[in-house]
Amino acid sequence: MKKLLSALALLSCTTLAHAEVAVIVNAGASAAPSQADVANIFLGKDKSLKGVDQAGWNPTKDKFYSAVTSKSESQLKSYWSGLVFTGKGQPLPSVAGDADVVAKVAAEADAIGYVDAAAVNSSVKVLFTLP
Template structure:
C-alpha cells in the first residue's frame, strides 16, 4: 500500500512539474507579415490597439493565466475588473472568445489579421509563433 501511495505521489509531482513548465505561444496566421512586440500584444488584448483582432480563450485555464500574467501583468480578478470598467463607461468590449487551443488555432489560421495564444503543444504549420512565454 505504501508503495502505491509513493508511486501516485511521484506521478502527481511529475504532472505538476509538466504543467508548470508548459509554454504559451502567441500566434498569428502563417502568411501574415505582422510582428507585434510584447507591449503591442498587451495593447491588443486589453482593447487599446486594433492593429490585429485578438481572439481570447473563454475559460480561465492555466494557458490563459500564464498569458495574461506575463503579457499584461493582470490576474483573473484584475482582468474582469478592467473589462467591467470599459464596458460600464462604453469605452470597450471584451475580445471574442473561443473554447480552447484548437479553436484559437482555427480562427488564427483562417484570417491574416487575427492573433491568439495557445499552449505551445497546440501550434500547427498553419500559424506562426511570434512570442513564446516560458
C-alpha cells in the first residue's frame, strides 16, 4: 500500500511539473500582445490590457512569472514593493485561482490572465502557452 501511495504521489508531482500554462484574453479580443508585451502588462509598465493575477504563489504562477518576466517570487515581491513605496504603481488585482481568472477574463473585454491550460474553455482565447 505504501508503494502504491508513493507511486501516486510521484505521478501527481510529475503531472504538475509538466502542466502547461495558458495566457488568455477575452474571446472577443482583437489585441494579440507578444510575450514581451505580456511581461510589461504584468509588471505594470503597459496599461493596454488589465492583468488578472492569481492570489498566493502556486505552480502556475511560478511557471508564468519565471518564463514571461524572468522573476522569482522574491524578486517579484521586491519589484512591487519598490513601486508601491515610490508611489509609481500598485500590484495587479488578484483572484483565487484558475476558474476565477477564466471568469474575470471572460467577463471583461480588456482583461488578460494566465491559467493552467486544462482550465481553458471556450469563453476565453489562448494567446500562447508555456510548456
